Amino acid sequence: MYGLHLISFLDSSWQKNVFLLEYCQKLSIAASGRNDREHQKTAMHTVATIAYDHPKALTNMDQEAILRARENKCSLFSCQEERGWGRRLARPNSRLISASARRGGANTDKRAFLDATVQVLNAARAFYVNFFLAHAEKLSERVSYYSEKHLEMRERAISANELLTWAEFHTVETKEHPLVYRRSVIKDAIGKVRAYLSNRSTWEQTGKKKGKPGLPGASNHPSLYQGTIELTVGEADQHERFVRLKVYTGACWTWVNYPVHSSCYFERRHSEADWEQQSPKLVLRNKTAELHFSQTKEIRAKKVKESKADPHLVTVAVDLNVKNLAMITVRQDGKIIETVFVTDRGLDHHRYRHLKRLAKKQWLSGKPVKGEHSNQQLWQHVRRMNEDAAHKVARIIANICAKYPGSVLLFERLRKIKAKGASKSRRMNRRQANQLRGKINQHAKDKAFAQGVVTVEVNPHGTSQYCSRCGAKGERFSILRGKRIKAKWGKLFGCPVCHYEANADLNASKNVHCSFYREWHWQPQKKAPPQAAPSG
Numbered sequence: 001m002y003g004l005h006l007i008s009f010l011d012s013s014w015q016k017n018v019f020l021l022e023y024c025q026k027l028s029i030a031a032s033g034r035n036d037r038e039h040q041k042t043a044m045h046t047v048a049t050i051a052y053d054h055p056k057a058l059t060n061m062d063q064e065a066i067l068r069a070r071e072n073k074c075s076l077f078s079c080q081e082e083r084g085w086g087r088r089l090a091r092p093n094s095r096l097i098s099a100s101a102r103r104g105g106a107n108t109d110k111r112a113f114l115d116a117t118v119q120v121l122n123a124a125r126a127f128y129v130n131f132f133l134a135h136a137e138k139l140s141e142r143v144s145y146y147s148e149k150h151l152e153m154r155e156r157a158i159s160a161n162e163l164l165t166w167a168e169f170h171t172v173e174t175k176e177h178p179l180v181y182r183r184s185v186i187k188d189a190i191g192k193v194r195a196y197l198s199n200r201s202t203w204e205q206t207g208k209k210k211g212k213p214g215l216p217g218a219s220n221h222p223s224l225y226q227g228t229i230e231l232t233v234g235e236a237d238q239h240e241r242f243v244r245l246k247v248y249t250g251a252c253w254t255w256v257n258y259p260v261h262s263s264c265y266f267e268r269r270h271s272e273a274d275w276e277q278q279s280p281k282l283v284l285r286n287k288t289a290e291l292h293f294s295q296t297k298e299i300r301a302k303k304v305k306e307s308k309a310d311p312h313l314v315t316v317a318v319d320l321n322v323k324n325l326a327m328i329t330v331r332q333d334g335k336i337i338e339t340v341f342v343t344d345r346g347l348d349h350h351r352y353r354h355l356k357r358l359a360k361k362q363w364l365s366g367k368p369v370k371g372e373h374s375n376q377q378l379w380q381h382v383r384r385m386n387e388d389a390a391h392k393v394a395r396i397i398a399n400i401c402a403k404y405p406g407s408v409l410l411f412e413r414l415r416k417i418k419a420k421g422a423s424k425s426r427r428m429n430r431r432q433a434n435q436l437r438g439k440i441n442q443h444a445k446d447k448a449f450a451q452g453v454v455t456v457e458v459n460p461h462g463t464s465q466y467c468s469r470c471g472a473k474g475e476r477f478s479i480l481r482g483k484r485i486k487a488k489w490g491k492l493f494g495c496p497v498c499h500y501e502a503n504a505d506l507n508a509s510k511n512v513h514c515s516f517y518r519e520w521h522w523q524p525q526k527k528a529p530p531q532a533a534p535s536g
């Protein structure tokens with residue numbers, strides 16, 4: 001979905017020579033079906049990306065160059081062009097890069113400002129990390145307080161906020177570090193030093209010589225607290241939206257506008273009251289700059305044990321496969337009430353064709369050089385195709401769950417389909433397909449949980465071998481030219497006892513319900529040790 005976006009806006013940045021900002025979506029926290037604590041919050045990560053037409057040359061820029069860039073943009077570009085010319089000439093798109101560089105590109109110094117901001121804050125963080133390491137005893141200080149709950153004076157570890165005020169009191173504010181950024185840097189440093197100290201103490205307890213934790217580094221993605229960022233969402237046209245950031249220009253701190261393009265998902269969550277938004281982080285990458293927003297929401301979901309007691313419970317079972325990506329069946333009161341069949345629309349074959357080409361290229365180029373990545377664009381295409389399909393299938397599953405509030409989503413615990421195959425390309429394709437199944441599982445879990453639907457992973461044993469109607473062991477077959485052929489790879493399933501015949505994936509999907517309700521073959525074993533019993 002956003003893969004396409006990315007390409008189109010990169011293209012336009014070549015033409016118009018302006019830089020654009022894009023948000024894309026990432027789901028970061030998984031909600032598992034069991035742990036109640038994890039149930040309470042689910043977080044969505046929104047990423048804002050800034051793309052530049054001449055990015056790489058500017059990443060390692062020092063303060064002096066920034067100043068020069070502000071005075072005279074052209075001189076900077078000519079010198080960079082000279083340095084980079086020889087290497088780039090060999091690449092087919094060298095003309096594009098250098099052409100846009102000669103014209104200067106719009107707002108390239110804005111990127112430089114971001115780099116300078118990160119550098120200044122890193123320096124400040126280094127100072128505070130050293131400061132706290134020198135005052136390690138302060139971090140482990142105990143403070144006494146009056147507990148309202150226990151109605152007595154108690155002791156607890158010093159909190160980060162108290163440390164913050166203490167550090168602010170003992171250090172001096174300089175022109176380079178205005179108040180708001182200073183607070184965020186100090187908080188970062190506290191976290192880093194605390195983590196280091198606790199790691200070191202556990203290491204000392206083990207008494208090993210190896211594995212001494214290293215001193216904490218100073219670099220981090222700076223958090224943009226209130227007072228350093230202004231973002232308006234929900235107004236104006238998407239293409240004319242800006243985010244105002246307080247950045248360091250090499251001499252002073254100023255407000256600079258950066259254009260923003262946000263996705264509908266980000267805005268929807270931004271406008272909804274129950275989504276809580278946290279301060280974004282500024283993440284600078286080689287080619288892009290991103291703003292990462294964490295958005296969280298409290299979700300109340302019933303425990304699976306409680307919903308299992310409901311006699312009219314709706315269960316949504318999903319069987320994931322390679323070519324028929326997902327077979328979704330909905331069951332209530334022992335009856336299947338809805339069946340949805342999602343095919344991959346040729347994705348498997350499409351991917352296979354690309355991988356065949358990749359395998360051939362790899363074979364031709366021989367042993368790969370260590371640390372060098374080849375065929376990056378093709379791999380990226382395959383990866384994005386997979387990611388796109390995973391999100392789409394997961395959305396279909398989540399939409400079905402949304403139709404039945406209070407339902408339970410069932411997945412098989414994923415088994416690995418072994419990457420067997422005659423050729424390397426087939427093995428690679430199978431591996432990709434396995435990854436795709438894992439991604440669908442993960443995304444569907446996240447998306448369903450955002451709607452309050454809990455996911456349960458059931459025991460997958462025998463779901464494709466036993467009859468979903470009577471529980472007898474059946475056989476796989478296929479019909480070729482009107483003849484019934486018994487084979488392991490057969491697409492159909494037949495039961496010798498009740499003569500039930502169906503698509504093998506449909507049968508497997510129905511069996512997932514049986515496995516959840518512990519019917520037929522999935523009954524809890526008597527006298528079995530507790531860890532061997534199938535968990536639900």
Ligand SMILES: [Zn+2]
Binds near residue numbers: 467468470472497499
């Ligand atoms: Zn049967």
